[in-house]
Amino acid sequence: MTENKEHLPNILIVDDTEENLAFLEAVIENVEANLIQAHSGYEALEKTRGIELALAIIDVWMPGMKGYELAVRLNDERSGDKVPVIFLTAAHISEVEVFQGYTHGAIDYMFKPVDCHILTCKINVFLELFNHKQSIVRDAALLKESANELKSSLEQQHRLTQYIEKVRENERVAISRELHDDLGQALTAVKIDLGIIKQMVPDNEVVLKIKNVSVLVSDIIKTVQRLTSQLRPQIIDDLGIVAAIEWYTKEFAQRTGIELFLDMDSGVPITPEASLTVYRIMQESLTNVARHSQATHVDIALNKAGESVYFGISDNGIGIAEDEIKSKTSFGIISMKERAASMGGTFDICREPDHGTLIMLIFPLNHIRADENSDLR
Numbered sequence: 285m286t287e288n289k290e291h292l293p294n295i296l297i298v299d300d301t302e303e304n305l306a307f308l309e310a311v312i313e314n315v316e317a318n319l320i321q322a323h324s325g326y327e328a329l330e331k332t333r334g335i336e337l338a339l340a341i342i343d344v345w346m347p348g349m350k351g352y353e354l355a356v357r358l359n360d361e362r363s364g365d366k367v368p369v370i371f372l373t374a375a376h377i378s379e380v381e382v383f384q385g386y387t388h389g390a391i392d393y394m395f396k397p398v399d400c401h402i403l404t405c406k407i408n409v410f411l412e413l414f415n416h417k418q419s420i421v422r423d424a425a426l427l428k429e430s431a432n433e434l435k436s437s438l439e440q441q442h443r444l445t446q447y448i449e450k451v452r453e454n455e456r457v458a459i460s461r462e463l464h465d466d467l468g469q470a471l472t473a474v475k476i477d478l479g480i481i482k483q484m485v486p487d488n489e490v491v492l493k494i495k496n497v498s499v500l501v502s503d504i505i506k507t508v509q510r511l512t513s514q515l516r517p518q519i520i521d522d523l524g525i526v527a528a529i530e531w532y533t534k535e536f537a538q539r540t541g542i543e544l545f546l547d548m549d550s551g552v553p554i555t556p557e558a559s560l561t562v563y564r565i566m567q568e569s570l571t572n573v574a575r576h577s578q579a580t581h582v583d584i585a586l587n588k589a590g591e592s593v594y595f596g597i598s599d600n601g602i603g604i605a606e607d608e609i610k611s612k613t614s615f616g617i618i619s620m621k622e623r624a625a626s627m628g629g630t631f632d633i634c635r636e637p638d639h640g641t642l643i644m645l646i647f648p649l650n651h652i653r654a655d656e657n658s659d660l661r
C-alpha cells in the first residue's frame with residue numbers, strides 16, 4: 285500500500301506472477317488511487333477485509349483460489365454495492381468462460397498482454413464512477429440529516445403551536461370567568477338597583493330615563509353573556525358538543541341571515557377536549573362563511589364513521605380560491621389544521637365542483653378517548 289495515497293479510492297490487483305503485478309503497479313502509479321496488491325485470492329481477501337474497493341483487477345487463472353471464485357467471495361463479504369471487477373486473462377479464453385466471468389461479477393475483460401493506455405482509461409472510468417457514487421452517498425447522508433432536522437423542527441413547531449393554543453384557551457377561560465363573575469354580576473346589581481330607584485322616584489320624566497338606562501344595562505348584560513360564551517362556551521361542558529353547535533348556529537343564523545341545516549348524530553362519543561376543538565373549527569369556518577363566502581345556505585354534519593368522527597361544513601357560496609388554501613398567510617386555515625393534528629386527525633378544505641366551500645375534519649375516536657373516565661357525550 286503506497287503510504288501517501290491511503291486517502292484515495294482503493295484498487296485491488298491480484299496476480300500470482302510478480303512481473304504482472306509490477307506491470308499493473310506501474311500503470312496505476314499514474315492514476316489517482318491507492319493500490320492494494322495480492323499474489324493470491326486468499327491474500328487478497330485478507331488484505332481487503334473491511335476496506336471499500338473502487339475496482340478489482342484480477343487474474344483469472346491462479347493456483348489455489350481462481351479469479352472467479354475470488355470475485356464471488358469479495359462481493360459476498362460486502363453488504364453494499366458490488367465491487368466492479370476487470371478480469372485479466374490469456375487470449376485463448378472461450379465464450380463459455382467469458383459468460384461465466386460475467387455471472388461472477390465481471391464488468392470487463394482484458395486480454396494479456398495488456399495495453400497500458402487502454403487499462404489506464406478503463407481504470408479512470410471506474411474511478412470516476414466510484415467518486416460519483418461516493419458523492420451521491422455523501423449528498424444522500426446530508427439530505428437525510430437535513431430531512432431529520434426539518435422533521436424535528438416541524439415537530440417542535442407543532443408542539444409550540446399546540447402549547448400556544450392551550451395557553452390561549454386558558455386565558456379565554458380566565459377572561460370569561462372575570463367577565464361573568466365581576467362585570468356580569470355588577471351589571472345585574474345595577475339593573476336591580478335601577479328597578480328599586482325607579483319605584484322610589486315620583487317624577488315621570490326621570491322614571492322614563494331610568495327605564496331607558498335599564499334597557500341599556502340589559503343590552504350590555506346580553507353582550508357580556510355573548511362575549512363570555514364566545515370566549516369559553518360553558519354549554520360544551522354542560523350539555524355537550526351537539527347542543528353547543530345547535531346553540532351557536534341558531535345565534536349565527538339570526539345574526540347573519542344565513543340558513544343552516546344540521547345533520548348530527550346525538551351519540552357521538554367525544555371528549556370535552558375534542559368537543560372544544562370541533563367547536564373552535566366550527567367558529568372559524570362559520571366566521572369565514574360570513575366574511576368571505578357570500579353563501580345563503582350552510583350544511584353541518586357531525587357523524588361517527590367506524591372508529592372515526594367526521595365533521596363537515598359546506599356552504600353554497602363563491603368557493604375558496606385554490607391559492608388561498610395553500611397560502612402561508614391563511615392563518616385561520618393553518619390553525620384549523622393544527623387543531624386537527626393535535627387530535628391525530630386531518631383537516632381539509634376544498635372548493636366544491638358545483639360552487640361553495642367544503643371543510644372536512646376527520647379524527648380517530650381512539651385517540652381522543654385517551655381519558656377513559658372522561659365525560660363522553
Ligand SMILES: Nc1ncnc2c1ncn2[C@@H]1O[C@H](COP(=O)(O)OP(=O)(O)O)[C@@H](O)[C@H]1O
Nearest residue numbers: 572573576577601603604608614615616617641
Ligand atoms: N367559506 C369560504 N368561502 C370563500 N372563501 C373562503 C372561505 N373560507 C376561507 N376563504 C378564503 O380563504 C382565505 C383564508 O382564510 P383564513 O385562513 O380563515 O384567513 P382570514 O379569514 O383571516 O382571511 C380567506 O381570506 C378567504 O379568501
Ligand SMILES: [Mg+2]
Nearest residue numbers: 568571572616
Ligand atoms: Mg378566517
